[in-house]
Amino acid sequence: MATETHDAAGACVDAGGSALGMPQLCGDWMSNQVFWLVVTLVAIFFIMSRIALPRIGAVLAERSGTITNDIAAAEELKNKASEAEAAYEKALVDARAEAAKIVAEAKAEIQAELDVELQKADAEIAAKTAESEAAIAEIRDGAVKSVTAVAKDTAKELVAAMGGSADAKTITAAVNARMKG
Amino acid sequence: MPVKTKVTRVATEDKAEGGLVFHPLDQFIVKPLFGDGPVHWYTPTNVTLWMGIALLAIIGVFVLGSRGRAVIPTRMQSIGELIYGFIYKMVEDVTGKDGVKYFPYIMTLFLFILFANYLALLPMSYSPTSMIAVTAVLGFGVFICVTILGFVKNGASFLGLFWMSDAPAVLRPIIAVIEVISYFVRPVSHSIRLAGNIMAGHAVLKVFAGFAALTLVSPVAIFGIVAIYGLEVLVAGIQAYVFTILTCVYLKDALHPAH
Secondary structure, three states: OHHHHHHHHOOOEOOOOOEOOOHHHOHHHHHHHHHHHHHHHHHHHHHHHHHHHHHHHHHHHHHHHHHHHHHHHHHHHHHHHHHHHHHHHHHHHHHHHHHHHHHHHHHHHHHHHHHHHHHHHHHHHHHHHHHHHHHHHHHHHHHHHHHHHHHHHHHHHHHHHOOOOOOHHHHHHHHHHHHHO | OHHHHHHHHHHHHHHHOOOOOOOOOHHHOOOEOOOOOOOOOOOOEHHHHHHHHHHHHHHHHHHHOOOOOOOOOOHHHHHHHHHHHHHHHHHHHHHOHHHHHHHHHHHHHHHHHHHHHHHOOOOOOOOHHHOHHHHHHHHHHHHHHHHHHHHHHHHHHHHHHHOOOOOOOOOHHHHHHHHHHHHHHHHHHHHHHHHHHHHHHHHHHHHHHHHOOOOOOHHHHHHHHHHHHHHHHHHHHHHHHHHHHHHHHHHHHHHOOOO
16 A cells, blocks of 8 residues: 555655655656746736736826826916916005005095185185275275264354354365364 | 655654654645646646646736726735836846846746745645745746846857956956856855745744644744744745846846946
8 A cells, every 4th residue: 555655646755645855856746846837937927918017007107197297287276376376466456556546636636626615715705804894994984974074064053053154165174174183 | 665664764753752743844745636646747736726826816916906907096906016116116226227128027037936935825835936946947047048148138248247357367267267156056046045945934834833732832832833924924025025136136247247
């Protein structure tokens, strides 16, 4: 029986199925290992070089392309955003300047109107004052005339009452002389 | 009948140790998948099975994982992309721009070793990269391809790799001899490094597992298994990386033999 097992398993295994020496050095098995190794290596090589490696290489290239594109797009968007920000800042500054200009214009307009109105008011005031002064002068003249007339009449009456007679010319001269004094 | 006597001797030794059974190398035995017949070169064996599982795992990660071709990757696709980027950058950095067209070959080597190493860490699995025949095919394959490539690309000036033109004239022939020897040792060290690391790690795991049968030391043995397993997880990745980067270095020597 031992001989049978020995024949079946080759020269490298004992009757109990244990290795005799190193199985690595058993010449009977080497051709088998080499054959199946070559088969496996050829299979791996064809599967890798025909299917897997081109596919993975394409995926990696596509990914790096996508990443590059995305970074470029992000850069572009960032530039656009900063441009928009600059435009906004500029618009803000412009609007502020415009507002300041409008305020200054309005102020100037109001000032001009105010000046005109003030002048007009001053002129009116001056006109009224002159008118009033004229009226006062007229009233005073009227009063003086009335007083003179009354004085002449009174003097004539007085002279007549005292029995004298005097002509109108003398009395007028005398009254005028007194009025001046 | 020398074989038979040896068998009896081993059996008695096992008995003498009282239940302690060490067969740390049995895990490397090549068995036919179907039946008990002899192992011919074409017989589907456990080597075939685990190489096939590695192939399926590679297809799962790289073909099924990337079938969506998503710009935003799924988890599986990003694993594939990380490995792709890692190896692509390594090839580009070490060999330069003109080495990039050999990237699929180097990727094939790396993936086979990486997946075989990691799948071998599953319990009950088989580790094809621990077999010297497998790693020798890989190592000598790289050596032969790189040497032919060097002569095709550079003609006789490829031999300038061995001639240190900036060394003193007296030393140049001696250095050339050393360089030639070291050049021919490359595939040996290249393949034994990988097989040795993986085999030693798995054998040590089995030895600790054997000690775990002894009640007295089993806590220590199980802790040892855990620790060695952690180390082996590192070794599996590092050996795949080392094999690949050395391949890149040899390829660089073939493309740019001038020192």
